[in-house]
Amino acid sequence: MRIFKGFILSENIIGYLDAQGNIIDTQSAVEGCCEREIAYDNTAEALEIIRHSTAHLMAQAITELYLKPQFFVGPVVDEGFYYDFRVDEKISEEDLKKIEKKMKELIKKKYKIEKYEISKAEAIEKFAQDDLKQAVLSRIPDETVTVYKQGAFEDLCRGPHVPALRFLNNFKLTRIAGAYLGGDENAEMLTRIYGVAFADRESLKAYMTMMEEAKRRDHRKIGAEMELFMFNEASGAGLPFWMPKGAKLRHKLEQILHKAHLIRGYEPVRGPEILKADMWRTSGHYACYGDNMYLTEIDGQEYGIKPMNCIGHIQIFKQTQKSYRDLPIKYYEYGVVHRHEKSGVLHGLLRVREFTQDDAHIFCTPEQIAAEVLEVVEFVDSVMKLFGFEYTMEIATKPEKAIGEDAVWEMATQGLKDALEGNSLPYTLDEGGGAFYGPKIDIKITDAIGRKWQCGTIQVDFNLPERFEVEYVDEDNTRKRPVMIHRAILGSFERFVGILTEHYAGEFPMFLAPVQVIFVPITDDHVAYAKALRLKLLAEDIDAEIYDKNDSLNKRIRTAEKQRVPYVVILGDEEVTHRSVAIRDRRKKEQYNLNEDDFMLQLKQQIQKGKI
RNA sequence: GCCCAUGUGGCUCAGGGGUAGAGCACUUCCUUGGUAAGGAAGAGGUCGCGGGUUCAAGUCCCGCCAUGGGCUCCA
Incomplete structure (x- = not known):
């Protein structure tokens, strides 16, 4: 047994942790510096060392x-590592294999x-020919720097x-991309190569499988397959079209939420x-958000297409006098709403230029803020539970480009914190x-395969009510300014x-599925029964289709299965005679029969699960 | 917007200077079949758009548009 720097020297040790939890590599460790060893495995500390070295x-x-x-920086990031660099020739995707x-x-x-x-001075001398290294050096405050060497x-x-x-x-190595030097949009663009590394082959394989799974679930692929939505090159980028099946899905979502709002x-x-530009000047959008707005001119007057809905709601509030x-x-x-997103950021349905928000504005007194914010948080909770999303909340504070007094910001921010803290x-x-x-407060959800997304948001606003002179009459008969909560x-x-498409991999639950039932009549004699059933379902707001085209029974069942429809129902002589249905469970590949009434009951129970 | 890549029928892709190909989907006909592809015939493309080079351009060059991966930003 060999002892090295106070530890048993093992083939399997790649670093140490000191008392403060800092990673000390084997090159830097000295006698008694460290608390414990970092073994060659997939712990966060080990991966950090492994990935940095892989870079x-x-x-x-x-x-x-x-x-x-010439190399800039090569850090470890959440998913792996990258290195930013510059070479004298072009590097493309195919080069990754070569590297x-x-x-x-x-x-x-x-x-x-x-x-x-x-010393830093020596380093500046040593890397004199390398302006990227000089850029790195200029960011290092220390007088001594370290150099790592492997071979030449x-x-x-x-x-x-x-x-x-x-x-x-x-x-x-997973992908190649461009990245600005230091993340500065005005700086030179360097080449960036991303990669992942693990301590064992199995973990790497598992990661690659996860990536494959994400690719399989890609909403752009599934959306095209299921004919949910489309884009059209000639019409413009970032402008989605909802095809019949997508519109049905969306409509169901709208209905579920409509009811939930009323309750x-x-x-x-x-x-x-579209509203006159002066409205957007008053609101501050023109100054703070103008770069993202589409402006136009009508009869010599400037107008702006709305990027947000608040202004409309404020006008409606102001139309009639309000009491406390x-x-x-x-x-x-x-x-x-329409927002001019930069062309490079558009991404399927996840980032578009025209979209529909489930937007609401709550006008309340300052005293009501905490209770209202909490109620919204409860609303969010029931919606996320319905779809099986985990979520976390994040409070975002005043940005550089902002309107309103610091004191007002402080008060609003504290209001949000109080609401959350007061309820742990x-x-x-x-x-x-x-x-x-x-x-x-931003709500970040986690989907079925662990990816995080930003969706909902709750924003406290003292500024727009002030700018638009929004008022209500208080109990002492004076006019007061309400607070607005955007959510x-x-x-x-x-x-x-x-x-949702990626979360469910297109296998939407019954209450959302664009087509909920597909009837497959065995011969032409059974089509009438299918039509009668379909009408009955329609009366209950259940979307059903009939596959009666001139294909073999097996072919039609196969086609139906591939549609990811919750219920595939086969109808033949037996079903017509007994007024029953033969249901195929496409996940279990099993089948069972139900009489018509039980079938209807089961469908309605499934739909009921979508109520919140 | 910037860097890199890609663009051939509705979809997935082959063809890389010399008269456009496959599979699936679609249409019609035969087949009426009890649980994942029955058979036959047919229709469909100015090869993203616009310029240029060439006797000749999907094919080479330039510009634009769109898509994909990133940077940055955000619902």
Whole structure:
């Protein structure tokens, strides 16, 4: 047994943790520095070391393959690692395999990873030919910097690294992309290669399988297959079309939510799609959000297409005089909005230029804020439970571009915190992430395969009521300013349907499925019965189709199965005679018969599950 | 908007200077079949759009549009 730096030296140790939980690599460890060892496995600490070293290995491979390589930063991120760099030739997707191959060759050379220290001045001298390294150096405040070396390859780096390349066997380069130097939009664009690495082959395989699964669930693929929605090149980017099946799905979602709003005291309203630019000047949108707005001119007057629905709701509120007895007033609208998103960010239904928000504005007194925010949180909770989403909340504070006094912001932000803290609801903070008119709570949901999405939002706003001079008459007969709470639960139908599609992999529950039942009559003699049943279902708002085209029975069953419809129902002589149905459970590939009444009852019970 | 890649019938893809191909889907006919592809015939494409090079351009070059992966931002 060998003892090394106070620890038993094992083939399996790639680093240590000190008393503060910092990772100390084997190159940096000294006698008595550390509390415990980091073994070569898939713990967060081990992966951080492994991935960081894999990034270096990739850099070494790139150095050997391409002309004039210069490297910027190569950090470990949530999903793996990346390295930003510049070379004198073009690198594309196909090159990733070549780089991977070179990385594997380098591993076989069994280089040790060594570390040495030099002064910053020496480093500036050493990397004089490399302006990216100079950029990195200029960001380092320390007077001493460290360099890691493997074979002929040296890189300025803080570490930590594995002791030798043999720990880097299970990696995969996943994609190549452009990235601004330092994330600055005005700076040069570097090449970025992303990769993942694990301690064992199985974990890498599991990760790749998860990626495949995400690809299989991609809402763009499923949306096309199921004919839910489409885009049209000639019509423009980011402008979705809802095909009949998608519109049915969306309609069901709208109906479920409509009922849920009414029960909670919301009233439906609707504002115009386009308002005079002066309205947007008053609201502050023109100044703070103008870059994202579509503007036009009518009869010499400037108009703006609405990017948000608040202004319309404010006008409706102001139309009649309101008493403190009326508050809170809750207006809701499935509001169609247009936002000029940059072309590069458009992504299926998840990021579009025209979308419909499930938007509502609650006008209330400052004293009512906490209770109203809580009620919205409860609303969010029931919606997310319905679809089986886990979620977390995040409070976002004042951004750089904002309207209103700091004191007002402070009060609103505190109101949100109080509402959550007072009810022991956990949240995280996003400093500077608020809307320009107020702070907000963002709801982030986690889908069936663990991905996170931002959907709902609750925003407290003291500013717009002030700007539009919104008032109510208080009990002492004076005019007071109400507070506005902006909120959306799904966020937008587009995004939410996209997320739902991936969450369910297209296998929507009965209460959402665009087509809920498919009847397959065995011969022409059974079509009449199918038609009669279909009408009965329609009367109950259940969408059913009949597959009676001239194909073999097996073919029609296969086609029906592939539609991801909850109920495939076969109708033949037996069913017609006994007024029954033969149901195929497509998940279990089993079948069972029900009489007509029980069938209807079962369907209605399934639909009932969609009530909130 | 920026970097990289891609664009051939409704869908998935082959063809890479010399007169457009396959499978699925679609239409018609035969077949009336009890639980995942019965058979035959047919229709459908100015190869994303616009320029250029060439005797000749899906094919090579340029610009634009759209899509995909990122950067940045957000519902």
